[in-house]
Amino acid sequence: MTDAEELTLADEIVARARIHAREVVDEDELAVDLEALEWDVSERARRRAGLCRWDADREVATIVLARRAYDRYDWPEFAEIVRHELVHAWEFQRFGESGHGDRFRERAAALEAPRYCESFAEPRYVLRCRSTDCDWRAARHRASKPVKAPDRYRCGACGGSYEVEHADSGRTWTTASGYGGAKAALGDEW
Ligand SMILES: [Zn+2]
Ligand SMILES: [Zn+2]
Numbered sequence: 001m002t003d004a005e006e007l008t009l010a011d012e013i014v015a016r017a018r019i020h021a022r023e024v025v026d027e028d029e030l031a032v033d034l035e036a037l038e039w040d041v042s043e044r045a046r047r048r049a050g051l052c053r054w055d056a057d058r059e060v061a062t063i064v065l066a067r068r069a070y071d072r073y074d075w076p077e078f079a080e081i082v083r084h085e086l087v088h089a090w091e092f093q094r095f096g097e098s099g100h101g102d103r104f105r106e107r108a109a110a111l112e113a114p115r116y117c118e119s120f121a122e123p124r125y126v127l128r129c130r131s132t133d134c135d136w137r138a139a140r141h142r143a144s145k146p147v148k149a150p151d152r153y154r155c156g157a158c159g160g161s162y163e164v165e166h167a168d169s170g171r172t173w174t175t176a177s178g179y180g181g182a183k184a185a186l187g188d189e190w
Contacts, residue, residue, distance in 0.1 A: 010041040013070050017063070017082045024083055029110050032090045038062040041070075048117060049073070050081045052088035056096060061089040072123055074138040074156070083113035126165045129155040130174070136162070149176040166190075 017039060025032045042064050049069035053062045063085040070078055087107045091098035098104070100115055108115050123139030125147045136157035140146070146153045147164050151174060155162045164179070165172045169189060171182045183190055 009067060009070075010043075013041050013065055013067065014039045016075070017065060020079050020082050021086055024086065024111055030086060030090050030107055031094075032086055033093050036060050036093060037089055040064045042066050045069075049078075050085045050117065052085045052092065052098065054092040054096070054098070059093070061092045063089060072139045077139075080113050083111045084108060084115075084117060087111065087113060124167055126167055127162050128165065129158060129160055129162045131155065131158050131160040134158040134160060148179050150179075151175040 018034075021032070021034060021037070024030065025034060036059060038060055040062055045064075045066035046068060048066060050063065050065045053064065054060075055062070063082070065078075065081065065085070069081065073081070087104055088098045090107065091104060100117075105115050123141055125140040125143070127138040127140065127146060127150070129136040134155060134157055136155050138156060150162055150164050153162075154160065161174060163172045163174045166182060166186070169182075169186055171186065173179050173182050
């Protein structure tokens with residue numbers, strides 16, 4: 001990948017995160033000062049999907065988001081990470097420190113954000129559009145309904161059908177019965 005492409009993707013991540021922040025920040029639930037909030041993208045982070053740094057001298061919080069997490073998660077999952085880090089930013093701006101205590105838990109719950117910083121791993125399942133001219137794909141960490149019954153859902157981009165791959169084994173299926181068969185065949189390796 002060239003530098004120009006890296007820059008474009010990082011720009012896209014920051015732009016989407018900023019828009020999302022403006023949507024969720026409000027005076028009552030989470031009064032983050034967006035003027036005193038900076039954004040960055042980590043090209044290297046392999047475990048932490050996001051983090052929030054606090055510069056006490058400048059009183060500026062910086063949310064750092066992992067490009068690999070953006071690649072692997074679909075947007076609703078990634079947006080949860082953005083909201084989690086916004087709660088940290090709010091705590092830093094307001095109290096000068098931040099953790100995952102009761103105060104954090106309350107705010108995170110109000111925003112439907114996870115309480116703990118997500119560490120991201122290889123997804124267990126990958127959804128992939130079957131249309132030749134569509135490159136839609138999505139990662140799932142749990143056997144959600146779209147994983148178990150792909151014949152009842154559609155590609156998120158073109159509306160076509162998609163297949164599901166069990167990442168560890170490479171097995172794929174396109175129907176609920178295919179899911180059952182793959183699961184039975186894999187047994188303990190599932
Ligand atoms: Zn956290
Ligand atoms: Zn598609």
